[in-house]
Amino acid sequence: MRDHGGADLFLWGILPYIVLVVVVGGLLWRYRYDRFGWTTRSSELYESRLLRIGSPLFHFGVLVVVVGHAVGLLVPEAWTRALGVSDTLYHVTALSLGLVAGVCTLAGIALLVWRRRTSGPVFSATTANDKAMYLVLVLAILTGLGMTVYFAGVEVAGGHSQDYRETVSPWFRSLWILSPDVAAMAAAEVPYRVHALMGLALFALLPFTRLVHMFSAPVGYLFRPYVLYRTRDAHAGGAGRAERAGRRGW
Amino acid sequence: MTTGERTGGRPVGRVMAQVAMVMNLDKCIGCHTCSVTCKQAWTNRSGVEYAWFNNVETRPGQGYPRTYQDQERWRGGWVRTPRGRLVPRAGGRLKRLATIFANPVMPSIHDYYEPWTYDYDTLLNAPLGDDFPVASPRSALTGEPMQVTWSANWDDDLGGGPELARHDPVVKKLGDKVRFSFEETFMFYLPRICEHCLNPSCVATCPSGALYKRAEDGIVLVDQDRCRGWRMCVTGCPYKKIYFNHKTGKAEKCTFCYPRVEVGMPTVCSETCVGRLRYLGVVLYDADRVGEAAAVEDERELYRAQLDVFLDPDDPAVRAAARRDGIPDRWVESASRSPVYALAKRFRVALPLHPEYRTLPMVWYVPPLSPVVDTLTSTGHDGEDAGNLFGAIDALRIPVEYLAELFTAGDTEPVRLVLRRLAAMRSHMRRINLGQERDGSIAEGVGMTGRDIEDMYRLLALAKYDERYVIPTAYGVDDSDRGVIDEIGCSLDFEGGPGMGGMGGVPFGEASGRPDAASVETFHALRDRQSGEEPAAGRGRVNLLNWDGNGRPAGLFPPRGGDHDTDGGGGPSRPV
Numbered sequence: 001m002r003d004h005g006g007a008d009l010f011l012w013g014i015l016p017y018i019v020l021v022v023v024v025g026g027l028l029w030r031y032r033y034d035r036f037g038w039t040t041r042s043s044e045l046y047e048s049r050l051l052r053i054g055s056p057l058f059h060f061g062v063l064v065v066v067v068g069h070a071v072g073l074l075v076p077e078a079w080t081r082a083l084g085v086s087d088t089l090y091h092v093t094a095l096s097l098g099l100v101a102g103v104c105t106l107a108g109i110a111l112l113v114w115r116r117r118t119s120g121p122v123f124s125a126t127t128a129n130d131k132a133m134y135l136v137l138v139l140a141i142l143t144g145l146g147m148t149v150y151f152a153g154v155e156v157a158g159g160h161s162q163d164y165r166e167t168v169s170p171w172f173r174s175l176w177i178l179s180p181d182v183a184a185m186a187a188a189e190v191p192y193r194v195h196a197l198m199g200l201a202l203f204a205l206l207p208f209t210r211l212v213h214m215f216s217a218p219v220g221y222l223f224r225p226y227v228l229y230r231t232r233d234a235h236a237g238g239a240g241r242a243e244r245a246g247r248r249g250w
Numbered sequence: 251m252t253t254g255e256r257t258g259g260r261p262v263g264r265v266m267a268q269v270a271m272v273m274n275l276d277k278c279i280g281c282h283t284c285s286v287t288c289k290q291a292w293t294n295r296s297g298v299e300y301a302w303f304n305n306v307e308t309r310p311g312q313g314y315p316r317t318y319q320d321q322e323r324w325r326g327g328w329v330r331t332p333r334g335r336l337v338p339r340a341g342g343r344l345k346r347l348a349t350i351f352a353n354p355v356m357p358s359i360h361d362y363y364e365p366w367t368y369d370y371d372t373l374l375n376a377p378l379g380d381d382f383p384v385a386s387p388r389s390a391l392t393g394e395p396m397q398v399t400w401s402a403n404w405d406d407d408l409g410g411g412p413e414l415a416r417h418d419p420v421v422k423k424l425g426d427k428v429r430f431s432f433e434e435t436f437m438f439y440l441p442r443i444c445e446h447c448l449n450p451s452c453v454a455t456c457p458s459g460a461l462y463k464r465a466e467d468g469i470v471l472v473d474q475d476r477c478r479g480w481r482m483c484v485t486g487c488p489y490k491k492i493y494f495n496h497k498t499g500k501a502e503k504c505t506f507c508y509p510r511v512e513v514g515m516p517t518v519c520s521e522t523c524v525g526r527l528r529y530l531g532v533v534l535y536d537a538d539r540v541g542e543a544a545a546v547e548d549e550r551e552l553y554r555a556q557l558d559v560f561l562d563p564d565d566p567a568v569r570a571a572a573r574r575d576g577i578p579d580r581w582v583e584s585a586s587r588s589p590v591y592a593l594a595k596r597f598r599v600a601l602p603l604h605p606e607y608r609t610l611p612m613v614w615y616v617p618p619l620s621p622v623v624d625t626l627t628s629t630g631h632d633g634e635d636a637g638n639l640f641g642a643i644d645a646l647r648i649p650v651e652y653l654a655e656l657f658t659a660g661d662t663e664p665v666r667l668v669l670r671r672l673a674a675m676r677s678h679m680r681r682i683n684l685g686q687e688r689d690g691s692i693a694e695g696v697g698m699t700g701r702d703i704e705d706m707y708r709l710l711a712l713a714k715y716d717e718r719y720v721i722p723t724a725y726g727v728d729d730s731d732r733g734v735i736d737e738i739g740c741s742l743d744f745e746g747g748p749g750m751g752g753m754g755g756v757p758f759g760e761a762s763g764r765p766d767a768a769s770v771e772t773f774h775a776l777r778d779r780q781s782g783e784e785p786a787a788g789r790g791r792v793n794l795l796n797w798d799g800n801g802r803p804a805g806l807f808p809p810r811g812g813d814h815d816t817d818g819g820g821g822p823s824r825p826v
Contacts, residue, residue, distance in 0.1 A: 035475040040499060041479060042499060044481060048352070120391070213479070232464055
């Protein structure tokens with residue numbers, strides 16, 4: 001393992017675990033003590049014309065982006081090569097898909113932020129928490145998309161860019177076996193590192209902003225009967241009331 | 251009445267109980283007292299300023315929210331597929347999830363109305379000047395000055411005239427049959443609450459599983475801790491009786507005043523109805539036949555199919571099945587005295603609202619007969635003669651077709667039968683009141699007996715408080731279960747919590763934290779009422795949930811000089 005500085009060790013060896021603890025702990029805390037605040041806080045009631053375009057654009061875009069990140073970070077090069085996917089084919093596909101999804105996401109959120117600012121009721125329903133969240137979210141998207149565009153440009157121009165599958169991805173995978181490959185990440189180009197930091201910031205915000213709604217994606221709906229019955233006993237005792245102790249949770 | 255065919259020769263399936271309501275529209279004077287007291291009790295909070303769990307709309311009219319009955323547009327309720335299955339009209343599970351990021355058929359705030367308040371501060375602080383200060387309207391959403399152009403009952407009493415009333419979806423369906431010229435126009439009032447349906451489409455469209463129907467009493471509720479604000483229920487409910495709280499980001503709806511009903515008290519809207527037109531009672535039904543009844547092919551059969559789902563509580567087979575399914579005997583006893591069952595099934599004068607939505611609604615209506623008697627009398631006829639009345643029903647100002655579109659999916663026969671029965675009741679009772687000989691043919695003409703008609707008359711015209719509201723206390727609130735409610739009541743009383751008058755620490759703005767006011771006060775009311783001798787007092791604010799109907803509610807009026815009891819005269823006392 002190559003020698004690396006203390007800053008690198010903190011950013012890529014310690015910070016990710018702090019963020020992980022914040023995310024997991026934050027979610028547990030929020031679920032136990034603020035289930036009532038766990039909502040999308042939709043503003044569709046106020047304004048729906050722009051929302052109907054912006055929201056699906058953003059959400060479907062971001063879903064593709066999430067899947068793209070998962071594949072890029074979790075699947076080692078050796079596996080895709082073994083499947084017969086050449087590196088060029090992989091990168092062309094990843095860049096083009098990523099570009100389309102990223103542009104959709106950015107266009108979606110731009111429309112949503114603009115709507116939030118210009119539509120009176122939506123603006124007055126925007127909290128400081130929302131604004132901080134939007135800032136980090138937009139920065140994460142911008143750095144990610146900017147990077148994609150830049151590297152795609154370099155490739156098109158015939159140059160050669162660093163392959164994140166040799167730096168960022170091994171580092172990310174190493175985190176999960178509790179042996180962080182700090183050197184790999186320290187060797188990554190600056191745009192990668194900036195984007196990773198924005199990503200960590202976004203993760204840390206998840207439990208404490210409206211973004212928590214992503215963790216209640218209602219997939220269970222697909223597998224349940226349409227009409228639900230509950231007994232009064234279950235409602236009084238089991239539906240959170242008795243579990244909600246008289247403490248704040250810290 | 252007959253017992254054998256009640257179950258159609260089939261064994262009784264799973265018996266369930268439902269606390270249901272009937273409203274007698276003949277008595278509704280459109281005073282909105284129910285709406286106001288309901289609002290005072292449940293929705294006087296920010297975020298639900300625009301929400302009226304109970305509203306009274308003038309028919310014909312657009313309703314609230316505007317044109318909610320137009321399901322081609324709002325996609326509420328169920329549809330039957332060609333193969334006989336029921337699917338929510340707005341789409342099944344996959345489609346719901348695919349459109350979760352922006353519900354394409356959700357009404358906007360402007361379809362309800364933009365809530366507002368007034369700039370009262372100007373009245374108090376305006377400097378001395380030549381002009382009288384006025385309190386101008388301010389939007390409750392943005393705080394900006396606004397023009398008030400619509401509200402929950404903007405077209406009350408046909409306000410706005412035919413230009414507005416023509417947009418009534420029912421009127422559009424009927425076309426030329428509905429006239430709006432001054433001489434020929436008509437109107438009546440339709441108070442509406444959540445229907446607490448047997449086959450609720452709001453529950454079916456909730457992706458989070460937060461909406462549920464209570465197994466014991468059939469009340470449909472939203473679990474505020476599980477609701478994630480996906481807004482699908484707003485679309486799913488064809489009556490548009492689920493409201494999105496734009497401050498908390500959660501769905502809210504009529505609760506059937508469950509904290510009151512659980513302890514045997516009528517809902518606030520029923521308690522305060524000046525016309526005494528609401529009836530509450532238990533209906534037993536066969537839960538195994540609900541799906542089948544909701545899916546009958548011909549939508550005009552839905553009314554009869556729903557009647558067939560109701561079980562006769564006096565039938566020994568039903569009683570045995572109810573005991574088998576864990577329904578307490580006092581609930582079955584209550585069901586056999588239920589005014590709702592009597593009006594809907596025994597006398598067949600109550601009808602469901604929009605059965606064609608296939609939700610099997612449980613708030614039923616006795617359609618209005620008036621003003622046919624006055625009209626007949628004014629034309630020189632004997633307004634209470636059975637023959638004259640029957641003949642006049644088809645010439646009613648309120649067209650039978652209009653009523654049929656509301657209550658029987660367009661089938662005029664059941665409506666005509668109801669109106670004939672109501673007319674027969676008038677003729678029959680007049681003979682009695684005038685000391686004339688009973689004329690059995692009047693009752694027979696409408697398929698009833700004189701005895702039935704007199705019972706129906708008692709229920710519709712004389713019924714006292716205890717006959718109109720026959721509500722058993724909830725399972726678990728009985729003496730044997732004393733203590734259960736106390737536990738619930740205490741759970742919010744932690745330091746700084748809502749039970750102690752605060753909202754606790756709310757780190758994520760006002761939308762986060764815990765459910766406030768309504769449920770807290772509710773549980774306090776329950777506890778106070780259980781343990782106190784006197785009417786429960788609110789904590790510095792008026793809360794009609796605590797009011798038992800005796801005297802003046804505490805805090806509603808300024809105290810009189812030297813008057814300490816809140817039970818002062820003047821207020822209506824409960825009939826005994």
